[in-house]
Each structure stands twice: as C-alpha cells, then as structure tokens.
Amino acid sequence: MKYMSEYRDPELAKKYLEEIKNTVSRPWSIMEVCGGQTHSLVKNGIIEMLPDSVTMIHGPGCPVCVTPLNLIDKAVYLAAEKGVILCSFGDMLRVPGSQKSLLEAKAEGADVRILYSPLEAVKIAEDNPDREVVFFAVGFETTAPANALSVVHAHRRGVKNYSILASHVLVPPAIKAVIDDEESKIDGFLAAGHVCTIMGNTEYHPISAEYKVPIVVTGFEPLDVLQGILMVIRQLEQSKSEVENQYARIVREDGNPDAQKVINEVFEIRNQMWRGIGEIPESGYAVREKYADFDATKKYNVTIEEAPENPDCISGQIMKGIKKPFECSQFGKTCKPTNPLGAPMVSSEGACAAYYHFSGLVEA
Amino acid sequence: MCLAIPGKIKSVEMQYDGKVRMAKVLFGGITKEASLEMLPDADIGDYVLVHVGVAISKVNEEEAQKTFKYLEEIGELGDLTDVDEYLPKTN
Numbered sequence: 001m002k003y004m005s006e007y008r009d010p011e012l013a014k015k016y017l018e019e020i021k022n023t024v025s026r027p028w029s030i031m032e033v034c035g036g037q038t039h040s041l042v043k044n045g046i047i048e049m050l051p052d053s054v055t056m057i058h059g060p061g062c063p064v065c066v067t068p069l070n071l072i073d074k075a076v077y078l079a080a081e082k083g084v085i086l087c088s089f090g091d092m093l094r095v096p097g098s099q100k101s102l103l104e105a106k107a108e109g110a111d112v113r114i115l116y117s118p119l120e121a122v123k124i125a126e127d128n129p130d131r132e133v134v135f136f137a138v139g140f141e142t143t144a145p146a147n148a149l150s151v152v153h154a155h156r157r158g159v160k161n162y163s164i165l166a167s168h169v170l171v172p173p174a175i176k177a178v179i180d181d182e183e184s185k186i187d188g189f190l191a192a193g194h195v196c197t198i199m200g201n202t203e204y205h206p207i208s209a210e211y212k213v214p215i216v217v218t219g220f221e222p223l224d225v226l227q228g229i230l231m232v233i234r235q236l237e238q239s240k241s242e243v244e245n246q247y248a249r250i251v252r253e254d255g256n257p258d259a260q261k262v263i264n265e266v267f268e269i270r271n272q273m274w275r276g277i278g279e280i281p282e283s284g285y286a287v288r289e290k291y292a293d294f295d296a297t298k299k300y301n302v303t304i305e306e307a308p309e310n311p312d313c314i315s316g317q318i319m320k321g322i323k324k325p326f327e328c329s330q331f332g333k334t335c336k337p338t339n340p341l342g343a344p345m346v347s348s349e350g351a352c353a354a355y356y357h358f359s360g361l362v363e364a
Numbered sequence: 365m366c367l368a369i370p371g372k373i374k375s376v377e378m379q380y381d382g383k384v385r386m387a388k389v390l391f392g393g394i395t396k397e398a399s400l401e402m403l404p405d406a407d408i409g410d411y412v413l414v415h416v417g418v419a420i421s422k423v424n425e426e427e428a429q430k431t432f433k434y435l436e437e438i439g440e441l442g443d444l445t446d447v448d449e450y451l452p453k454t455n
Contacts, residue, residue, distance in 0.1 A: 001392045003370040003411060003423055007431065015435055036366050063365045089416070091365060117417025119399060142366040145402055146418040157380065194366040197413065197421045223431050234438070249428035250370075250413055250421045259402040259420060349365055 003249070007221030016226035017049055023233050027053040029185055030232050031178065031321055033171060034140075034192035035062035035349025036220050042354040044222045054229065057184075057321035058351040060174055061192055063138045064091045065319060065343035065350045066274040067167045072097040073304045074297075075136050075165055079110035082300065085128065087113045087121045088136035091347040096340055098307030102136075118150035118164070125154065125162035134296045137164040142194040144168055144285060145259035148266035151287070151294045163296040166287055169272055171195045172203045173283035179211050183322045188232035190218040190225070193247040198263075200255030204243045212241040219247040266291055275343060276309070276316035313342035318351050325355040332362035368415035370423055373408050376400065389414055 032038055038058045041047050047056055060066055076097050079086035086102060093102040093114060106112035111131075115121055118135050125133035137147035147164060154162040171192055178184055191204055196217045204215045214235035218228030228246045235242060245251055263285070272284025287295035309315075312330050317323040325331050325344070335341040337353050344350030348357070356362050371389040379386045385400040389412065398414045400406050403422060411423040430437075 001370070002372070003428060012432065012435075019435055019438075034366060061366075089365065116396075119417050138365070140366055142368065142415055142420070145420065146399075146416045149399065149401060149418060153380070153384075156383070192366060194368045194413075194415065194420075197368070227431050227434055230434075246431070248430065249424050252421075256402055256420055258404065262402070347365065 004221060007219070007223040009223065013222055013226055016223065016230055020054065020226070020230050020233060021051050023230065023237055024051055024053050025237060027055065028187045028233060028236050029055045029057055030188045030190065030229060031057040031059045031186045032190040032218070032225070033059040033061040033175060034190075034195070034220075035065070035347065035351070036194070037061075037190055037192070037218065037225055038351050039349050039354050040220050040222060040225050043358045046222060046225060050229070054233065057186055058318070059178065059321060060274065060277060060319040061140070061171070062319075062344065062347050062349045062351075063140050063143070063167070063169055064089075064095055064347040065315065066169055066277065067092070067095065067138050067343070068273045068275050069098055069309060070304060070306050071165065071167050072102070073099065073307060074302050075134075076100060076102055076105050077302055077304060078134055078165070078296065078300060079112050080105045080108065082132070083111070084132040084134045085111045085113060085124060086134050086136065087115045087124065088138070090114045091349075092136055092138055094340075095343050095346045118147050119153060122150050122153045122157070122159055122162055125159045126157065129161060132161050132163070135162070135164045137166045137168070140169055140171060140192065140195050141198045141263075142192075144263045144267065145198060145256075148262045151266045151291050152262060154294055155291065160293070163294045163299045164287065165296040166267070166285060168267065168285035169274060170269070170283045170285070172207060173280050174274070175207055175215075176211075177277070177280045177283075178320055179213065181320055184320055186213070186321065187236055188214040189216070190228045190232065191215050193217055193219045193224070193251055196247070196251045196255060198255050198259045201243050201245060201251065201253050208241050208243050214241050215243045217243070217245045217247050217251055219250065276319050310341045315342035315344050315352075318344050325352040326359070326361050328352070332356060366415070368413045368420065370411050370413050371396075373406060373410050373412060376408055387412070387419065389419070
C-alpha cells in the first residue's frame, strides 16, 4: 500500500541502523510514547538490531491499557445489568474488569458489539429507538475527534438514546509525569505521530525546553521509527533539546484545526486516572455540560466500588518504563493474552502482549 | 488503538440529509467509508489518513520523500558494507 510499504524497505533500514551505530558515542535511553510504536519496534525486531548502548523504554501510550478498572466495571454493569447496547473498539472488550471483561459479559448474553467507528454506534441508536446505546469512548487525542463527532452527529440528528462513556487520555501531561517520576531515566522521546496529527507539535516545545529533552514526532513504520531514533540520538550527541518532526508527511505544526474544534466543542480538560499509574492532572477529557445528555456517566449515575488491582500485575512499572515485561514473574506463565492479569497483556499495543507475540521469549 | 492508515479517496458523497461529506477510501484492495468533516479540502484522488472512520490528515507528497533522502541530507553516510551483524538471524 502506498505510503506504507515503502517505509518498510529493509535496505534503507540497514542504512539507518548503521548510521545510528556510527552516531552513538555513549548509552542513551529513549522512550517511545505510543503503543503503536512499541508494536512496530518489537514486531520488526528493531530492538535487537539497535546497538546495545541504545535502550528503548516503552511508554504508557496504550489507551486501552490505562483505562481505569472501575470504568470497565461500569461498562460491564451497563451492558449486563442495564440492558444497554454497549459498543466499543475490539481491544477494549477484552480487557479484564474486576469480575469479568465485556466479552465475557457478551458470552453471558449481554448485547456487546465491536465497532470500527463510533459513528456506527449513532446509526445503531437510530435503528434501535427503543434501546439505549452506549459507546465506550476510549483513546488518546487521535481518537477524540471521532468520539466527539459521534456526539455532534447524535445531537444534530436528535438521537436521544445515544451516549458515550468517555475515558480519554492526553499525551503531553503523561510525558511530564513520566519525566517527573524519580525512578525514570529517559534521555529523549519519540512522540506519537497520530496524536500530533490532531494536536500538532506546539504542546511539546515547552516540555522540551523545560526538561531539556529532545522530542521527535515520529511515525509507525520501521523506517519512521528508525529515523525518529536517529534524530533523537543526533540531538543528544550534540547536546540539543528540540522538537523535530519526522512524520511531516502527515503531521502539520498546528495539527488539524477542524479536529481540534470538534474536540473543544464536546470535551473539556479534566484530571484523569490512568490505570497502573494514578491520577495525572489535566490529562483527560470530560464531556461538556452542554452535551450532558450524551454523557453516560451522568445519564446512568452508576456508582461501583473501586476494586483492587491484581497484586501480581506490575503494569504500572511496565507503563512507566521502569520494568520490561520479561522482568515480571507472571509474564508468559500465569499472564498470557488468553488469560491477561493486566491490560498491557490485552491490547496488541500493550508492551506485554507485544513481547509475548513477537519477542521470541515465549513459545506462543 | 491510534492505528491510522493512508488510503486514496475514490468518491465523495453527501450523507445524513446532505449535511456530512463522506468518502469511499481505497486501502489496497479494501474500500471503507470515512467522514471528511475534519478535512473539508480533501477530494477524489487525495491520499488521506483514516482513523476509526474519520479522515484526519492529507498526505503531503513532498514531505513523504524526506525519509528516503534524510541520510543523504545529513551527509554522513559512511561505508555500509559491514552491517551483517545487525540483520535478523533467519535460522
């Protein structure tokens, strides 16, 4: 496919690896924020091919993985007890709640549907006027316009039986939280290309300047990731800390203003709980009062007691980049994609699942 | 989750009472619908990046070439013959 397959050219990848090797003079730790990049690094064997002095640290960039346990329990409750049609993206349905996942609720008879787009959920609501439809709207800034757009569509078309259970997380506050964590030692960042497609690069300039870290907005194909790593290393070796854009074929400096407009129309910034990490100030979106009728948390006012996390799961340390999946005593033993103890083993973009499937550490 | 894929717009039509521009976008051999509400300028023949049913960016052809030229541009392309140790082992 155009604009994808040519960025997988092995010959040019070799050249990038050679240039990285020639440029590095001392050890560096680089965090790729986005789970899509983690997936690309592990699946394509890039981690093993990098020089030993370059350590890739996998960031918290998997929205499915950081969606609070309590919210999953609420979604399960709405599907199983309230009889709503509960829709979401495929990965979200497999994440274990404290009792069960949404897919397990589906197996027990709940009406749970996997959708490609939140816009489809509005159609389902229109087609089922006597049922309530809830879209479990998770995601980073990338997905926020589509989720917001579903609310705008429902509002415009007078669809009253549609609402979203929003769990939106934002990248820049998470980068700051990761840098501020005493245990983390990160020299530079690959920022998430598709998040910046929406929001642009401007939020990253103050972070780069304040913390003196290079931040390179990076794509997802192997050559993108390799070029992004090289750009970070070149900055580090030259004692620079700037924001650069490796993914300029897609990302504009000011992002997509039309997408930002629909986000601001429907959402406002709030403090957000990240599963495994804790609350990060101003790192999420809540539905604005104007659209309260489409906010499932207000429409249903469900209170479910906070359940404890599985004590054997170290997902918080994994998502802050403090530990690698294979350093977990449960990895590949009690915790597998078919029986995940925590969310990073569920989503294909979770670091644990990526290592499980592609690292060769586990006989899958 | 943030997976987004570039495809070529085959056709554009107004839907939902003529209020929403929707495109049929070709990804390899697969065609899917995408809203063009976030990209009012996009039209037939454009390559757009689509995420969960919404087109979010138009591909910039000129910028797309830069990854292939970057190593030459930084002008530090050394001897590339000795890279076998970095290749994945096939056996």
